[in-house]
Amino acid sequence: MLSLLWLLIIGLLAGLLARLVVPGKESMSLLATLVLGVAGSLVGGLLLGLVTGGLRDRGFGPAGLIGSFIGAVIVLLVYDRWIAHRSLPRGPGA
Numbered sequence: 101m102l103s104l105l106w107l108l109i110i111g112l113l114a115g116l117l118a119r120l121v122v123p124g125k126e127s128m129s130l131l132a133t134l135v136l137g138v139a140g141s142l143v144g145g146l147l148l149g150l151v152t153g154g155l156r157d158r159g160f161g162p163a164g165l166i167g168s169f170i171g172a173v174i175v176l177l178v179y180d181r182w183i184a185h186r187s188l189p190r191g192p193g194a
Contacts, residue, residue, distance in 0.1 A: 107162055111137030114144075114168035122176045136179075138162075140172025147171065 112130075115137030119128060128136065144167030163171060 107138060107141060108134065110162075110165055110168050111135075111141050111172075113137065114140050114165060114172040117169050118172035118176050122173055122180065124176070124180045136175060137168060137172050139175045140170070141168035142171065143174055144168050144171030147174075 112134045115133035115135075118136060118140060119133060141162040144163035147170070148163050148167045162168070
């Protein structure tokens with residue numbers, strides 16, 4: 101239970117920091133920022149495990165604050181560049 105609370109706190113902090121660093125026009129709610137940070141923590145944990153070989157030793161897990169921040173920036177860049185722009189209207193009047 102405590103580790104879930106810790107994941108949410110770190111995720112929120114990482115999401116807030118990522119939103120400060122990465123410019124974007126889309127406003128995000130606090131819940132969306134939390135989801136961004138938790139997803140960033142998972143991406144950061146995966147990347148850290150791949151780099152250090154930790155996936156073989158201890159398996160997949162969330163990252164700390166720095167890894168979560170890096171992962172959240174990656175997730176936010178992917179979201180802003182590809183997913184959010186795909187849903188924008190395109191055409192002569194757009």
